[in-house]
Amino acid sequence: MSLSFDRALGLHEKALAFRADRAAVLANNIANSETPNFKARDLDFASVLQAEQSPESKPFQASQTHSRHMAVEGFIDQAAGLRYRTAAQPSIDGNSVDTQVEQAKYAENAIDFQASFTFLNSKFKGLMTALRGD
Numbered sequence: 001m002s003l004s005f006d007r008a009l010g011l012h013e014k015a016l017a018f019r020a021d022r023a024a025v026l027a028n029n030i031a032n033s034e035t036p037n038f039k040a041r042d043l044d045f046a047s048v049l050q051a052e053q054s055p056e057s058k059p060f061q062a063s064q065t066h067s068r069h070m071a072v073e074g075f076i077d078q079a080a081g082l083r084y085r086t087a088a089q090p091s092i093d094g095n096s097v098d099t100q101v102e103q104a105k106y107a108e109n110a111i112d113f114q115a116s117f118t119f120l121n122s123k124f125k126g127l128m129t130a131l132r133g134d
Contacts, residue, residue: 011049012120018048019113025082026106029097037094040085040102047081 022043032038087096 012116012123015116016113016120018043018045019109019116022109023106023113026102026109029085029102030099030106033095033097033099033102035095038097039095040087040097041082042085042105044081044083047083051081 022045025041025043029038029040029042085096088098088101090096
């Protein structure tokens with residue numbers, strides 16, 4: 001009988017990758033908090049989860065058609081849930097980043113990342129126990 005990591009780990013592996021991508025998006029927002037006309041963005045977990053669970057969804061496919069094209073590893077597709085955030089108070093320079101909101105979202109994401117990591121770690125411990133026969 002073969003072991004399927006996809007079935008054994010469930011969505012925890014993908015949730016961990018999502019949380020890492022979201023941390024990058026939120027950090028980008030914080031880094032650009034003083035950039036004129038910068039629009040804050042965020043990843044919508046519900047949209048990503050729905051896209052992962054629907055059988056007809058196809059992941060973003062891109063191919064390098066020229067040697068000088070940029071690689072697309074780690075590219076976050078619009079369909080994957082990357083959305084612009086509506087500013088609570090618009091600024092004069094057009095920047096929609098509220099640093100305190102971004103820091104709170106980043107902290108919340110860090111807690112969710114830790115929770116996903118803990119769930120994934122317990123899954124691995126359970127698999128190791130099963131393999132050892134304890």
